[in-house]
Amino acid sequence: MLRIKDWDRAWRLLPLVLLAAAALIAAADPSVPPRDKLVTAALAAAVAVWHWWMVLAHPGWPERAPAPMAVYFAGLLVLAEVLSSRHPAYVLLVFACFPTAFVTLPGGYAYLGVVVAAFAVVGDPSVLLDTGNPWPAASALAGAVLASFIGWSIRTLEAEVARRRAANRALENANLRLARLGEENAELQGRLLAAARQTGVAGERGRLAREIHDTVAQGLAGIVTQLEAAEEAAHDAETVRRRLGVARDLARESLAEVRRSLDGLRPGPLTGTRLPEALSELVSGWSAANECPAAFTVTGTARLLHPEVEVSVYRAVQEALANVARHAEAAKTGVTLSYMEDVVVADIRDDGRGFAPSATGGAGFGLTAMRQRVVRLAGNVEVESAPGQGTAISVTVPAIPAAAEREEG
Structure with missing residues (x-):
């Protein structure tokens, strides 16, 4: 497809092409004496040099310098007229x-x-003034009108093409800017997600530290106290047995607290198994224990996620099913685990009695703890329910890959 610059170059070369054609025709004409051919050829060479110097050698003059172009065009017409008077083939140049x-x-x-x-x-010119024969003047006028229309059409088309090309360039630049903004937004979103994940990890570690301090550390302190008291009462067998019994009970309670804290970090069902399988066992076990039909479905491509993500999803489903058992009076329940590109979503639905979320601030049936756990990972919990219309809970958390755990370590 020819561009505007190609058309401009073609129009500028057209006089030389027609001049060469006319020169070949005139040179091949046997009726012209050789001397006249040489003179005509010299004039044709002068026209070629004139056009080359004024137009081709100085491409910045056309459309920018009216004075030299007016001189050029007048000279071209004069030389064309002289040549056409010497041989009719040079009418092509006119x-x-x-x-x-x-x-x-x-x-x-x-x-x-x-x-x-x-x-x-x-x-x-005298032919144009002949009132008895108006055809030459009419032909000249018609030719001028037709040539002007064609020239105006070409200029209008070139201007429209230039305008559209400028608009396309502006659109391409805008698209490039939008693409750069999209990349910057994606990078910023990744940073925010990483920061939120780090904040969630730090919060969960703080929670575990508080639980250990309030339970395990206090239990160990109590054990030490009981052992010291037993040592002091070594002569009293009954007191020693009682103190050791208390210490043993405290040790068992502390061991249970340690196990509970570890389960809070990564539940036992997730140890050595994947989240879909763990949830499938959870749903089937819940269904058997509560004698309520429950279906479990997985959509998307399952993949290994960061332990805290899987724990949050597992605990959320566990809490939601517990709420269904305690409050919903449902005839059937469904759980769907959806793996998407950036997030993983767990949907828990039941056909129970439902409730009005506005009446409980959206935190009824023990949803507060679920929200707190999910929010720590920059996720969210949505609840849809109405009295008599069942309940739907949607838990969405970032799909942080398991590799992030290794990077963190």
């Missing part, structure tokens, strides 16, 4: 002046050049 006027003359001067070229085609 016709070439029509498009050349629009190539070289700026603005409205091009139309004036077309009119002058039209009268030059007619030749003898």
Whole structure:
């Protein structure tokens, strides 16, 4: 497909092409004496040099410098007329002046050049003044009008093409800016997600530290106290047995607290198994224990996620099913685990009696703890329910890959 620059180059070369064609025709004409052929060829060479110097050698002059272009066009017409008077084949060069006027003359001067070229085609000015034969004047006028229309059409088309090209460039630049903004937003979102994950990890570690301090550490302190008391009462067997019994009970309670804390970090059902399998066992066990039909479905491609993500999803489903058992009076329940590109979603639905979330602030049936756990991972919990219409809970958390755990370590 030809571009605007290609068309401009073609129009500028057109006079030389037609001049060469006319020169070949004139040189091959046997009726012209050799001397006249040499003179005509010299004039044709002068026209070629004139056009090359004024148009091709100085491409910045056309449409920018009216004075030199007016001199050029006048000289071209004069030389074309002289050549056409020496041989009719050079009328081709006169016709070439029509498009050349629009190539070289700026603005409205091009139309004036077309009119002058039209009268030059007619030749003898006296013919135009002959009232008895109006056809030469009419032909010159019609030629001028037709050439002007064609030139105006070409200029309008070129202007429209240039406008559309500028609009396309502006659109491409806007798309590039939007693409860069999209990349920056994606990078920022990744940073925010990582920061939220780090905040959630730090919060969970703080919670475990508090639980250990309030339970295990206090239990160990009590054991030490009981052992010291037993040592002091070594002569009293009954007191020693009682103190050791208390210490043993405290040790068991502390061991249970340690196990509970470890289960809070990663529940036993998730140890050595994947989240879908663990949830499937959870749902089937819940269904058997509560004598309520429950279906479990997985969508998307299951993949190993960060332990805290899997724990949050597992605990959320566990809490939601416990709420169904305690409050919903449902006839059937469904759980769906959906793996998406950036998030993993757990949907828990039941056909129970439902409730009005607005009446409980959206935190009824023990949902507060679930929200707190999920929010620590920059996730969210959505609850849809109405009295008599069942309940749907949707838990969404970032799909942080398991590799992030290794990087964190």
